Amino acid sequence: MATAVMTPRKAKTQPDRVFFPLICLTILVTVWLGFSKTYYAAGMVKAHLPAPIIHVHAAIMTLWLLTLTVQTSLVSVRKVKLHMTVGLWGFALAASMIPIGTLAAINSLRRDLSPPGSGLSSLTFFVVPVTGLLLFGTLAAWSYSVRRKPDQHKRLIILATVPLLDAAVGRFPQTLGIASNPMVQLLLLCIFPAALMVHDLISRRKIQRVSWVGTLILLVVWLTRIPLAQTAAWQAFARMVHG
Numbered sequence: 001m002a003t004a005v006m007t008p009r010k011a012k013t014q015p016d017r018v019f020f021p022l023i024c025l026t027i028l029v030t031v032w033l034g035f036s037k038t039y040y041a042a043g044m045v046k047a048h049l050p051a052p053i054i055h056v057h058a059a060i061m062t063l064w065l066l067t068l069t070v071q072t073s074l075v076s077v078r079k080v081k082l083h084m085t086v087g088l089w090g091f092a093l094a095a096s097m098i099p100i101g102t103l104a105a106i107n108s109l110r111r112d113l114s115p116p117g118s119g120l121s122s123l124t125f126f127v128v129p130v131t132g133l134l135l136f137g138t139l140a141a142w143s144y145s146v147r148r149k150p151d152q153h154k155r156l157i158i159l160a161t162v163p164l165l166d167a168a169v170g171r172f173p174q175t176l177g178i179a180s181n182p183m184v185q186l187l188l189l190c191i192f193p194a195a196l197m198v199h200d201l202i203s204r205r206k207i208q209r210v211s212w213v214g215t216l217i218l219l220v221v222w223l224t225r226i227p228l229a230q231t232a233a234w235q236a237f238a239r240m241v242h243g
Contacts, residue, residue, distance in 0.1 A: 015203040017076045020154055023195060024072045027161060028065060034168025037175055050111060057104035060097055061164060067093060068161060075154070087147065094140045094160075098133055105129035109242050115170055117180035120226070123238040127229035128166060131221050135163040139214055152210045155196060159214035162192045186222060193218060 032040060039047045039058055049055050067090045074083040105126065114125040139160035146152040169188050173180040193215040200207045228234055 015199065016154070019199045019203070020072045020158070021069075021076055023158060023192065024069045027165065027192070028069060030165055031062075031065060031168045033175055034165075034171040038171070051107050053100070053103050053107050057100050060093065060100055064090075064093055064097060064161075064164070068157065071157075072154075075150075084147075091140070091144050094136075098137050101129065101133045101136075105133070106241055109238065115180060117173070118182060120229075123235050123242065124226065124229040126238045126241070127225045127234060131225045132163040132166050135218060135221055136160050139163075139217070142210075142214075146210075151208065155208060155210050156214060158196060159193060159211075159218065162189060162218060165189060165192070189222070190219075 035058070039049070042048065044058070044062075045055070047055075047058075049058065067086070071083055071086055071090060074080070074086065108129070109122055109126045112122040114120045114122045118125065139156050143153050143156035143160060146156065166189065169185050172178070172185070172188070193211070197207045197211050197215065200211050229238075
């Protein structure tokens with residue numbers, strides 16, 4: 001009887017075919033939990049959102065998550081050429097998310113929006129969506145630059161998506177009826193990059209460089225953005241944008 005021998009390359013990629021669809025599913029569940037009451041279960045286009053730009057922002061973010069899921073599934077079933085074709089649409093979508101997300105953030109600022117119980121003014125909270133978009137854009141661009149290196153590319157796409165979960169996780173208290181705790185919300189976000197690094201250790205016996213560098217970038221921004229937003233310079237900038 002012939003025995004099939006798994007090459008080192010196949011042995012390494014086999015766990016990826018389970019992990020990446022699973023983490024995408026977890027991302028979808030996270031977003032659903034955060035926005036089910038106010039958007040998805042409310043009928044999406046029929047949801048009572050405060051402004052048209054928020055509708056556009058919600059729709060394009062949903063498209064990104066669906067594209068991410070489709071792309072991950074295509075790789076898992078070895079449809080790599082189709083994955084690369086759809087990827088062109090995906091990066092065009094990612095590019096459009098930056099200006100649309102910025103307009104949505106400005107709209108929220110001008111409505112003096114800040115999370116209940118956060119203790120942050122709308123001027124200070126404005127740093128959260130702004131830095132989230134900067135993180136997404138930076139990591140997505142990095143992912144595009146290494147698109148011919150699948151191991152790096154797919155890890156960076158996941159890390160780029162994590163900052164977009166800020167708003168969903170921030171709405172958990174409202175959806176689940178629990179007290180708001182910014183530190184708990186930060187720890188929940190950290191689960192995703194932590195899971196990626198654990199997966200690296202299990203499947204590769206070491207943490208991939210893009211995984212730990214990307215995670216470090218996320219942590220540095222997350223831990224410094226509120227102190228930054230409380231400076232006079234940021235307050236003046238946010239006040240100018242507010243108008």
